[in-house]
Amino acid sequence: MGRVKDMVGRGDIIGAENIVGIMEVGGKERWMAEGILNVGKGEFTEGGVCFSNIKNIDKVEAIADNAAELWRKVVRTVEVDWGVAGTVNMSLCALYCNNLPLSLSLLTSGLRENTERFLCHEVAFNLCTLYDLGEGGGKEKKEIVRKLAGEWGADIGQGAFRI
DSSP states (O other): OOOHHHHHHHHHHHHHHHHHHHSSSSHHHOOOEEEEEHHHOHHHHHHHHHHHHHHHHHHHHHHHHHHHHHHHHHHHHSSSOOOHHHHHHHHHHHTTTOOOHHHHHHHHHHHHHOHHHHHHHHHHHHHHHHHSSSSSOOOHHHHHHHHHHHHHOOOOOOOOOOO
């Protein structure tokens, strides 16, 4: 960009145009060089537009930086256990394929293998809903899930148990 400014200052508009032509399009440096070139050619409106674009890039970058920082804060506060989420989703797929036993098996296996990890609102709610769809004993099974949550101190709202 400094070369463009020097060339324009010496009146070498064609040389400055050649340098601007090989610069990366859309960046701040390119907009600055084009603005200087336009001013050197007496095209002040076009130069003003170029300088305005630099300001807009700064605003967009500031917004993007703020959004990225907000996202980092959200990600730090909302932890997703992808293993649990994947199991819940597989269970739902099994249910949609009319395979209630497999759907139940996926969730109960997760609870048996790692109770602390799988004992969450989503698993409790889906499991209790599946017990409602099953044949008999649903109320007793849901009560077992509720008691298990109490024993493990899981933070699960009572609505999840559907009792």
